[in-house]
Amino acid sequence: MQDQPTAAELVEAVAEFIRNHAMSQLQGHTAFHARVAANALDIVKRELEIAPSANTGEAARLKALLGREGTLEELNRELCARIENGAIGLETPGLTDHLWATTLTKLAIDQPNYSGYKRAVEEGR
Amino acid sequence: MIRSSTAGLSVRVTDMGVEENPLSAPLAAVVRNHIPGATGITNLKRLSGGASQETWSFDVTTAGKEPVLLILRRAPGGARDSRATAVPLETEARLIDLAGHADVPVPTVRHVLAPDDDLGHGFIMDRIAGETIARKILRDDEFAAARPKLARQCGEILARLHRIKMESLPPLRTSPARSEIMQYLETYKAHGHPHPVFELAFRWLKDNAPPEKTAHTLVHGDFRNGNLMIGPDGVRAVLDWELAHIGDPMEDLGWICVNSWRFGNIDQPVGGFGSREDMFEGYESAGGLKVDPARVKYWEVLGTLKWGVMCTIMVTAFKSGTDRSVERATIGRRSSETEVDLLRLLAPRN
Numbered sequence: 001m002q003d004q005p006t007a008a009e010l011v012e013a014v015a016e017f018i019r020n021h022a023m024s025q026l027q028g029h030t031a032f033h034a035r036v037a038a039n040a041l042d043i044v045k046r047e048l049e050i051a052p053s054a055n056t057g058e059a060a061r062l063k064a065l066l067g068r069e070g071t072l073e074e075l076n077r078e079l080c081a082r083i084e085n086g087a088i089g090l091e092t093p094g095l096t097d098h099l100w101a102t103t104l105t106k107l108a109i110d111q112p113n114y115s116g117y118k119r120a121v122e123e124g125r
Numbered sequence: 126m127i128r129s130s131t132a133g134l135s136v137r138v139t140d141m142g143v144e145e146n147p148l149s150a151p152l153a154a155v156v157r158n159h160i161p162g163a164t165g166i167t168n169l170k171r172l173s174g175g176a177s178q179e180t181w182s183f184d185v186t187t188a189g190k191e192p193v194l195l196i197l198r199r200a201p202g203g204a205r206d207s208r209a210t211a212v213p214l215e216t217e218a219r220l221i222d223l224a225g226h227a228d229v230p231v232p233t234v235r236h237v238l239a240p241d242d243d244l245g246h247g248f249i250m251d252r253i254a255g256e257t258i259a260r261k262i263l264r265d266d267e268f269a270a271a272r273p274k275l276a277r278q279c280g281e282i283l284a285r286l287h288r289i290k291m292e293s294l295p296p297l298r299t300s301p302a303r304s305e306i307m308q309y310l311e312t313y314k315a316h317g318h319p320h321p322v323f324e325l326a327f328r329w330l331k332d333n334a335p336p337e338k339t340a341h342t343l344v345h346g347d348f349r350n351g352n353l354m355i356g357p358d359g360v361r362a363v364l365d366w367e368l369a370h371i372g373d374p375m376e377d378l379g380w381i382c383v384n385s386w387r388f389g390n391i392d393q394p395v396g397g398f399g400s401r402e403d404m405f406e407g408y409e410s411a412g413g414l415k416v417d418p419a420r421v422k423y424w425e426v427l428g429t430l431k432w433g434v435m436c437t438i439m440v441t442a443f444k445s446g447t448d449r450s451v452e453r454a455t456i457g458r459r460s461s462e463t464e465v466d467l468l469r470l471l472a473p474r475n
Contacts, residue, residue: 037451043458076319083324090325096472099322103468106461115391116384116465123475 008048015041046109054105061098100124151243152183152197159236159249160195162187172196178214178367182252195235199247210308211367212297214238218248219295220343220366227285230362255354255361259388262355263397271359276399278360279348279381280407286363287342287374287413294343299371301341302334305427313434316441322464326430329471335373335420344372349386350396375417378404379424384466385432426470433463 005013018038026034055072062075065088070078082088088095104124107117146169156163169183179201185193200214212220214237221231232250262268300308310327313320346368354362380386382394382401390397395404405416440457442448 033451036455040451040455043455073319076321079321080319080324083321083328086328089328090472095325096468099325099472100468100474103322103461103464107465110458110461114462114465115387115389116462116469119391120465120469120474123469123473 006048008045011041011045011048015045043110046112050105050109058098058102058105061094061101065092065094065098148181148197148244155236155238155242155244155249156185156195160185160187160193162190163193164188167192179247194252196232196250196252197244197247198250199238200245210298210370212369214246214248216295216297217366217369218250220369221250223289223293224286224363224366227289229282229286230360232362232364253354253362255356257351257354257364259350259386259397262350262353263388263390267357268355271355271357272398274359275355276393276395276401276403277407279353279395279399280378280404280409280413281411282360282363283345283348283374283377283404284408284411284413286345286348287377289343291342291371294371297343297370299341300344301337301339301372302330302376302423302427303337305372305376305431306330306334309431309434312438316434316438318437318440320433320437320460320464322467323430323433325471326426326467330423330427330430333423335375335423339373339420340414341371342374344370344374344376346370346372346376347380348377349381349383350388350398351386353396373420373424374414375420376424376427378408378416379421379426380428382421382425383428383432385429385462422470426467429463429466429470433460433467436460436463 015038018034018041023031023034023038059072059075062072062079063069066075066078066082068075068078079088090096100120104117104120107114107120111117149166149169152169153165156166163185165186166183167186169181172180172182179197179199181197181199183195183197185195187193198214198217218234218237222234225231225233232253234248234250236249238244238247238249256262256265256268263272306327313323313327345363345366347365348363352363352365353360354364381396381404384391387393387397393399394401401418401421405418405421408416436456437460439453443450443454443457
């Protein structure tokens with residue numbers, strides 16, 4: 001167990017420093033890149049908060065769908081192979097639910113303001 | 126592939142102009158020989174960076190008359206582009222010329238560089254005033270009157286572009302859906318990271334590919350918001366012809382509908398500014414083939430996947446050290462945007 005503050009809190013503090021203090025001292029392309037850097041830290045923060053439990057859920061769904069054990073990467077590679085060879089497809093029970101859950105998690109981490117994500121969340125209600 | 130642009134995501138204009146540019150002297154000589162009344166050049170500025178092409182803006186000074194505003198498109202360092210999918214600049218110039226004669230709005234090509242111009246491969250064309258930055262086109266008041274007209278204009282322009290006589294075209298690669306799929310599948314596999322949603326899309330695209338005998342025409346290949354020069358009056362010029370090829374004309378109609386090019390205006394499928402119906406009406410009224418909406422959707426799926434694969438391979442340049450910028454790094458985390466778009470197209474929940 002690590003000490004406080006948490007990794008997510010540290011990353012958040014750095015993002016706040018960039019936005020609230022550093023950016024006002026920068027100009028042009030460097031200011032643009034600083035904004036991109038702060039956005040990247042936001043991704044890291046969300047991943048630290050969301051991914052651990054989401055990955056556990058993803059692995060459980062993949063094991064049920066594929067009927068085998070493995071690491072998250074092995075299971076994803078197996079799913080890819082079975083979709084490619086046609087063994088699993090849109091009609092396979094559980095596939096689209098799994099892909100939706102996994103994809104919505106990715107977007108919640110990567111780009112929660114993306115129009116397609118926001119619309120998909122509304123449509124799923 | 127999809128131009129340095131990484132497609133309108135980044136700022137298009139970076140001023141890299143310097144006083145003693147080595148291009149200045151040969152360019153001044155070229156304009157004196159080829160632009161009537163030209164005395165020299167000023168304001169030479171690099172507009173877009175990028176591995177595939179350089180774009181330079183400059184003004185030609187004339188004896189006692191208005192300056193002539195021009196653009197130089199040139200291969201980096203004057204070398205020929207080595208990418209398989211991009212057309213040579215001489216071909217691009219020829220296509221722009223043909224398009225102009227077919228009433229497609231394009232800049233007039235003033236001169237195609239020859240070996241003794243000492244500037245490498247490229248061409249010089251008119252600089253048309255207007256805006257290419259998609260978010261400005263979609264938000265700024267200046268374009269409010271133009272926006273409702275754009276989808277129909279895009280349809281009309283594509284109809285004229287697709288009607289350009291095949292026998293008049295310079296040599297171009299032929300790339301129907303299946304070869305586009307195989308090309309991007311290879312790129313995706315080479316990258317190596319597993320994307321089950323991409324696999325599902327590849328599978329769906331293979332299973333639903335248009336029949337081999339589908340009519341082929343000239344296809345622009347990158348006709349979207351970001352590659353159109355827009356003025357308050359509407360579309361002023363179609364730019365970036367480097368991905369032109371022979372293929373299914375519905376490809377151009379589908380690509381401009383990809384959600385990534387709607388820049389947040391998700392309910393305006395054509396470029397974020399208009400409806401498919403308006404574009405299809407414009408297309409058919411200007412003499413285009415009958416639109417097949419299912420095939421347009423097919424190409425929207427393929428286009429969404431293409432952009433997703435492009436985002437993932439941005440990571441390669443970052444990881445290999447070719448480009449360690451934060452901007453490059455984070456584009457990899459945008460491939461998930463195309464995954465949610467692909468699921469909404471292939472497995473909608475509502």
